[in-house]
Amino acid sequence: MPELPEVETLCRQLRQVILGNQIRDVTIYDAKIAYFPEMIDRTIKDVRRRGKGLEIDLGGPVVHLHLRMSGRLFWQQDHVLPPPPHTRYSIEFAPGRMLCIDPRRFATLDLRDGYEAEKTFVPDLLAGIDLDAVCLQAKGRRLPIKALLLDQRVMPGMGNIYACEILFESSINPWRPTGDVTPAEWRKIVTATADILKTAVTCRGTSISDWRDLFSAKGEYQHQLKVYGQEGKTCPRCHGQIERRKLSGRGTYYCPSCQK
DNA sequence: TCCCATGTTGCTAA
DNA sequence: GTTAGCAACATGGG
Known part of the structure; x- marks a missing residue:
């Protein structure tokens, strides 16, 4: 996974x-x-x-x-x-x-x-995202922001765990229509994406169940997850309660009280 | 038994 | 054209 x-x-x-x-x-x-x-x-x-x-x-x-x-x-x-x-x-x-x-x-x-x-050129999320290009993709669309983040043509490499974590870090609700995300919020998303993915690489990934690296070692990022898999737990930012709901068929973890 | 799963693709229908 | 919802792929775990 x-x-x-x-x-x-x-x-x-x-x-x-x-x-x-x-x-x-x-x-x-x-x-x-x-x-x-x-x-x-x-x-x-x-x-x-x-x-x-x-x-x-x-x-x-x-x-x-x-x-x-x-x-x-x-x-x-x-x-x-x-x-x-x-x-x-x-x-x-x-x-x-x-x-x-x-x-x-x-x-x-x-x-x-x-x-x-x-x-075919494929952008690298670790090298930094082109903010203008993403905003262009987002303009006027009603698609939930999380679904856009998971679109591999827009954010190649993005997956369900990190999309949840990035939206939490940016204080944005996963269901927010993409076109309603402000430029300032996009900057937050871009920054959080680079920060979280780079940290996760340093941790050699997230071992929630069976992920192991090439030499069978576990990753360490699972200790830093703030919302993914944390259903029912207290939000580390606002002390609300983390919820899990489905969004385009995927388990989506978020804090309804501080992700707006 | 049922529901869940870190992914992708393709179909249908509104 | 866009979006939502499903099903498919196939298997194992709780």
């Missing part, structure tokens, strides 16, 4: 272990996943994150993977050990192998040509 900070964590850790290494073999354990023999013997030139997706640049073709709801990556150094349950594929290198473990089987793996992969 990784969002931007979790994928960024995997991206950085993956760079440490596979950059410059050659793919020795690829094993597919799940018939839903396609096998690309072109990957064999190629050297890893770069590992990048685009939104919640990961790109492994093979110097020409680019492996694109997405973990969706329950996917995780696991670096296994000992080739002799059997892959854990729900392992869907394995990319093998001399020092170890990268396993994708995914109980719900929504994760994807595909091979694209490099030109195709780089053609």
